[in-house]
Amino acid sequence: NRKKEKGAFYVKRNRNIGSILLITAGLLLIAAALYELIPALLAYKRADDTYEALREAYVTGQPGTSSDDPAEEGEELPVWYEVLQVDFETLKEANPDVTGWIYFDNIEQINYPILYSGDDETYLHTDLYGNASKSGCIFMEGNNVPDFNDCHTILYGHNMKNGSMFGSLKQYKNDGFYEKNAYFTVVTEDAAYRYQIFAYSDVPEDSDVYTTGYLPDETFDGFLTELLKSSYKDTGVAVGKDDKVLTLSTCSGDGLRFVVHAVRVDEHESGM
Numbered sequence: 001n002r003k004k005e006k007g008a009f010y011v012k013r014n015r016n017i018g019s020i021l022l023i024t025a026g027l028l029l030i031a032a033a034l035y036e037l038i039p040a041l042l043a044y045k046r047a048d049d050t051y052e053a054l055r056e057a058y059v060t061g062q063p064g065t066s067s068d069d070p071a072e073e074g075e076e077l078p079v080w081y082e083v084l085q086v087d088f089e090t091l092k093e094a095n096p097d098v099t100g101w102i103y104f105d106n107i108e109q110i111n112y113p114i115l116y117s118g119d120d121e122t123y124l125h126t127d128l129y130g131n132a133s134k135s136g137c138i139f140m141e142g143n144n145v146p147d148f149n150d151c152h153t154i155l156y157g158h159n160m161k162n163g164s165m166f167g168s169l170k171q172y173k174n175d176g177f178y179e180k181n182a183y184f185t186v187v188t189e190d191a192a193y194r195y196q197i198f199a200y201s202d203v204p205e206d207s208d209v210y211t212t213g214y215l216p217d218e219t220f221d222g223f224l225t226e227l228l229k230s231s232y233k234d235t236g237v238a239v240g241k242d243d244k245v246l247t248l249s250t251c252s253g254d255g256l257r258f259v260v261h262a263v264r265v266d267e268h269e270s271g272m
Contacts, residue, residue: 047135048164050127051112060085063103063111063185080105080185080194081268088189095128099146102138102155104184107171109163114155114186115139116146124156134158135165143212148186148193151214152223152245159250159258166250169260172200178233184262186246191269195246195262198239199231202256209247209259216241227261239263 061084086101091113100114115123115137123137140146141154157166171177178197186193203209209227214220221241228239239245244264252258 047127047133047160048162050129050131050133051164054091054113054128055111058087058091058113059101059111060087063105063108077268078194078266080183080266081192083185084187086187095130097123098128099140100148100186100188102184102186104181106181107168107184109168110166110184112138112157112165116142116144118142120156135160138165141210141212147190148188148246149244150212151216151220151241151243152212152247154210154212154247154249156249159252166248169200169248169250170252170258172197172260173232173258178235182235183265187270189270191267193244193264194266196237196265197260197262198235198237199227199233200258200260201227201230201232202252202258203230205255205257207257207259210249231261237263 061082063083083105084101084103088098091098095115097115097117098113099116101112102114103111113128115128116139117123119142120139123139125133125136127133127135128137136158138155138157141156144150144153159165159170160167172181178200182197184195184197186195208223211223214223218241224239224241224243224245228234246262246264248260248262249257
């Protein structure tokens with residue numbers, strides 16, 4: 001009996017030790033996950049706070065649902081003309097590389113200044129104030145001219161997990177999302193430009209999608225035709241060689257990038 005009791009004791013003790021080891025291993029895994037997660041969450045929070053402060057300091061108005069008709073009946077101007085005003089003079093004192101501001105009517109997360117440094121590295125992991133930032137900035141392709149009047153202009157933004165920067169663009173892959181979010185606006189010191197999305201797809205990092213320097217000729221027309229052919233959705237939006245096209249680009253995983261192509265459909269001078 002004593003041998004049985006002693007044997008049972010050792011079995012019970014081994015089980016207890018095994019349970020303790022499993023619990024300890026679980027706690028270590030949780031601690032390791034938190035070690036990785038908490039800095040990332042803090043980085044998101046810092047970036048969100050930075051851009052929210054920018055909006056409060058330099059932007060008047062709030063994006064929201066607006067009309068894309070030339071003008072509502074009885075109105076002199078379309079609603080989007082006066083949705084958002086940016087104090088570029090003061091904003092450029094904080095950073096002269098600011099070249100515009102992009103916002104979507106109904107995608108709350110996309111409401112940011114656009115930076116231009118002449119390269120594709122400066123604002124990849126740096127915020128508007130020059131501080132290290134995982135989110136970086138929305139910035140323009142270095143080979144573009146920063147007045148948005150190239151035939152093809154490219155903007156880059158990180159695919160952040162919380163939907164900030166260009167992290168919300170992946171929602172265009174969802175059924176019904178495009179129909180409610182076909183338009184966005186870019187505001188500059190001199191003008192505001194209204195864009196309508198006409199195509200979107202995943203592409204390799206070395207895709208011809210990242211070609212700039214086009215002239216309004218047949219080569220550019222052929223480029224636009226290829227964008228339409230490769231689009232995940234036939235939007236029915238017409239686009240041609242005389243149009244101004246803006247591409248929004250973000251990471252998509254597996255070495256791919258997700259690109260959203262839009263054509264300029266309206267514009268007006270700033271202050272109207």
